[in-house]
Amino acid sequence: MTENVLVAPAAGSASRWNLRGLSVISFAHGLSDFYSGAVPFIIYFVVTRGHLSPAYQGALGFVWYLTSSVVQPLFGAYSDRRGKWWFLPAAVLLTVVAVSLAGTVHSIVALAACIVLGGFGSAIMHPEAGKYSAMLSGARKAGGISIFQIGGQIGYAIGPAVVAALLARYGGEGTLWLIVPGAVATAALFVAMRRVDRSAVRAHRRDASAAHTAAVRPDRFGVSLLVAGTALRYFTAAAFMTYLPNLLVARGATLPAAIGLLAGGYLADRWGASAVAIASLCAAAPCFVGFFALSGFWSIALLLLAGVMLAVQNAPGVALVQSMLPRNLGMALGLMNGVAFGVGSALVATVGLAVARYGAGTALEAVSIVPLFAALPFVFVARRRMRTR
Numbered sequence: 001m002t003e004n005v006l007v008a009p010a011a012g013s014a015s016r017w018n019l020r021g022l023s024v025i026s027f028a029h030g031l032s033d034f035y036s037g038a039v040p041f042i043i044y045f046v047v048t049r050g051h052l053s054p055a056y057q058g059a060l061g062f063v064w065y066l067t068s069s070v071v072q073p074l075f076g077a078y079s080d081r082r083g084k085w086w087f088l089p090a091a092v093l094l095t096v097v098a099v100s101l102a103g104t105v106h107s108i109v110a111l112a113a114c115i116v117l118g119g120f121g122s123a124i125m126h127p128e129a130g131k132y133s134a135m136l137s138g139a140r141k142a143g144g145i146s147i148f149q150i151g152g153q154i155g156y157a158i159g160p161a162v163v164a165a166l167l168a169r170y171g172g173e174g175t176l177w178l179i180v181p182g183a184v185a186t187a188a189l190f191v192a193m194r195r196v197d198r199s200a201v202r203a204h205r206r207d208a209s210a211a212h213t214a215a216v217r218p219d220r221f222g223v224s225l226l227v228a229g230t231a232l233r234y235f236t237a238a239a240f241m242t243y244l245p246n247l248l249v250a251r252g253a254t255l256p257a258a259i260g261l262l263a264g265g266y267l268a269d270r271w272g273a274s275a276v277a278i279a280s281l282c283a284a285a286p287c288f289v290g291f292f293a294l295s296g297f298w299s300i301a302l303l304l305l306a307g308v309m310l311a312v313q314n315a316p317g318v319a320l321v322q323s324m325l326p327r328n329l330g331m332a333l334g335l336m337n338g339v340a341f342g343v344g345s346a347l348v349a350t351v352g353l354a355v356a357r358y359g360a361g362t363a364l365e366a367v368s369i370v371p372l373f374a375a376l377p378f379v380f381v382a383r384r385r386m387r388t389r
Contacts, residue, residue: 017136017137017138017140017143017144018136018137018138018199018200018203019147021132021136021195021196021199021200022133022136022137022144022147022148023147024189024192024193024196025088025129025132025133025136025147025148025151025196026147026148026150026151026152027151027185027189028088028089028092028125028129028151028189029125029126029129029148029149029151029152029155030151030152030154030155031092031096031155031182031185031186031189032091032092032095032121032122032125032126032152032155033122033151033152033153033155033156033159034155034156034158034159034162035095035096035099035100035118035159035178035182036068036095036099036118036122036155036156036159037155037156037157037158037159037160037163038099038159038160038162038163038175038178039064039099039102039115039118040061040064040160041160041163041164041167042099042102042103042111042163042167042175043057043060043061043064043102043111043115044057045103045167045172046102046103046105046106046111046172047060049172050106050108052108056108060108060111060112060115063112063115063116063119064115064118064119065342065345065346066119066342067115067116067118067119067120067122067123068118068119068120068122068123068338069122069123069337069338069339069341069342069345070338070339070342071120071123071338072123072126072127072333072334072335072337072338072339073127073331073334073335073338073339074123074334075120075123075124075127075330075334076126076127076128076130076131076328076329076330076331076332076333076334076335076338077328077330077331077334079124079127079128079131079330080127080131080327080328080329080330080331083128083131083330085193085194085196085197086190086193087124087128088124088125088128088129088132088189088193089186089189089190089193090124091120091121091122091124091125091128092121092125092186092189093121093182093183093186094117094118094120094121094124095118095121095122095125096121096178096179096182096183096185096186097117097179097182098114098115098117098118098121099114099118099175099178100175100176100178100179100182101114101175101176101179102114102115102118102175103163103166103167103171103172103173103174103175103176104172104173104175104176105172106172123334123338126333126334126337126338127329127330127331127333127334127338128330129148129333130145130148130318130322130329130330130332130333130334130337131329131330131333132196132197132200133145133147133148133333134319134322134329134333135200135201135203135204135329136196136199136200136203138203139269140269141269141273141319141322141323142264142267142268142269142273142276142315142316142318142319143268143269143315145314145315145318145319145322146263146264146314146315149314149315149318162178163175163178166178218324218325218328219324219381219384219385222324222380222381222384222385223321223324223325223332223335225377225380225381226317226320226321226324226336226377226378226381227321227335227336227339227340227343228340228343228377229281229317229373229374229375229376229377229378230313230317230336230340230344230374231339231340231341231343231344231347232344232370232371232373232374233281233310233313233317233340233344233371233374234340234341234343234344234345235343235344235345235347235348235367235370236284236288236310236344236367236368236370236371236374237307237310237344238344238345238347238348239348239351239363239364239367240288240303240364240367263308263312264276264277264280264311264312264313264314264315264316267312267316268315268316268319273316273317273319273320273323274316274320274378274381274382274385275382276312276313276316277312277313277316277317277320277375277378278375278378278379278382280309280310280312280313280316281309281310281313281371281372281374281375281378282371282372282375283309284306284309284310284371285368285369285370285371285372287302287303287305287306287309288302288303288306288364288367288368288369288371289365289368289369290302291303291306291368292361292364292365292368309371310371313374317336317378318332318333318336318337320378320381321335321336351363351364351367354366
């Protein structure tokens, strides 16, 4: 951390958010995740086209998760100190080009190179976008984060469908069709980001001048707890999406997640990030349990509601960690979106062992109560913050 100073908004500090700027950041997130969502399909296509072992598919998937998620805090820490406005559009362009070329390669080495470059682009983009979202949100930090996250959710949902269609019709060369629209969209980002950066810097300076400062040490232990709790939340969602053989859920997951992201941002700004995160995670568990206890319409309805409840925690969690690391906004986003996502996704492998031994139903019923454990770190940190005030 560069400074042991916490800047907290004082009463009457700027409460307006820059919706135009947030829309640009959300678009950048959606554009990047559109291409990121295509990576698993491209890996599968290249590996099967070359009649290679499925082990390569798993190894390349791990490389993607490592370069696109786990290293996010490192790029975020650098950006917090020496970030430039062009980092974000340049990172998106890197992902666009790398992913668009990935389908055309015919060797594992070339595919791995595309995946690493595209992953680094995604890892640079996320902390940058998260930092700008916080700076442009005024006092409505969680709401700004939710706008940023919704863009990514939409892009990640559309990307696989588009790439699957291109691969089916044109083969591996079909991914080249993605370069032109991606380049045009990125060019628009380069133009828009100059103005967004100026607005973000002005807003951040205005908020800082309206704030009071108190010399405190960053609560690294508290941040670690929140990252762990969020990892458990990601683990729950990933376990159900991976091992629940239900096409309706797979196709309908985007809408509940988007609703949850938007609701989480609004509710957190109104009632407090900790309270909303705790309530949503605690509410998710009985919804999952109800899915197994009931059948028919109500069973599916409770499963979709559980997805909404899990998504509600996202924006409050990021906003809470950013408030605890006010001088490291990019790193905070990288920890919550990168490290937590990576750890939670990696833990899904343990569910696979349980599925193999006990069946999917029994394994996922056990996972249903994990959100309660995910809520515990937020309870602990909320009490910890109250004692230090």
